[in-house]
Amino acid sequence: MIVLEERSGQKYRERRMSSVHRKICVEAGLPKDMTFTGFRHGGITEIGDIGEDDVRAVSGHKTLAVTRIYNKASAEKAHRIGVARREHIRALGALPLEWNCST
Numbered sequence: 001m002i003v004l005e006e007r008s009g010q011k012y013r014e015r016r017m018s019s020v021h022r023k024i025c026v027e028a029g030l031p032k033d034m035t036f037t038g039f040r041h042g043g044i045t046e047i048g049d050i051g052e053d054d055v056r057a058v059s060g061h062k063t064l065a066v067t068r069i070y071n072k073a074s075a076e077k078a079h080r081i082g083v084a085r086r087e088h089i090r091a092l093g094a095l096p097l098e099w100n101c102s103t
Contacts, residue, residue, distance in 0.1 A: 044070040051080060 021036045044059045048071035
């Protein structure tokens with residue numbers, strides 16, 4: 001559970017969450033078609049973008065297959081993976097020390 005009702009400390013009821021969300025959107029000047037699930041999707045996508053593969057603890061999904069929609073492929077992620085792989089190979093003693101792992 002990520003969001004609790006401030007008044008009771010309990011899980012939001014759907015109707016209450018909807019009205020709180022709408023109030024936030026109006027006050028922030030966000031589009032009328034902005035949805036709460038859109039906020040969730042954006043937040044979970046950002047977690048995937050920093051390299052976390054398993055977002056289930058935050059998203060509430062039961063399977064990794066469902067969370068894959070949030071973990072988008074990107075050149076930046078490919079670069080991080082490559083650097084991590086070279087560091088791993090170097091730690092095993094299979095790469096010379098002078099090989100630069102930041103490029």
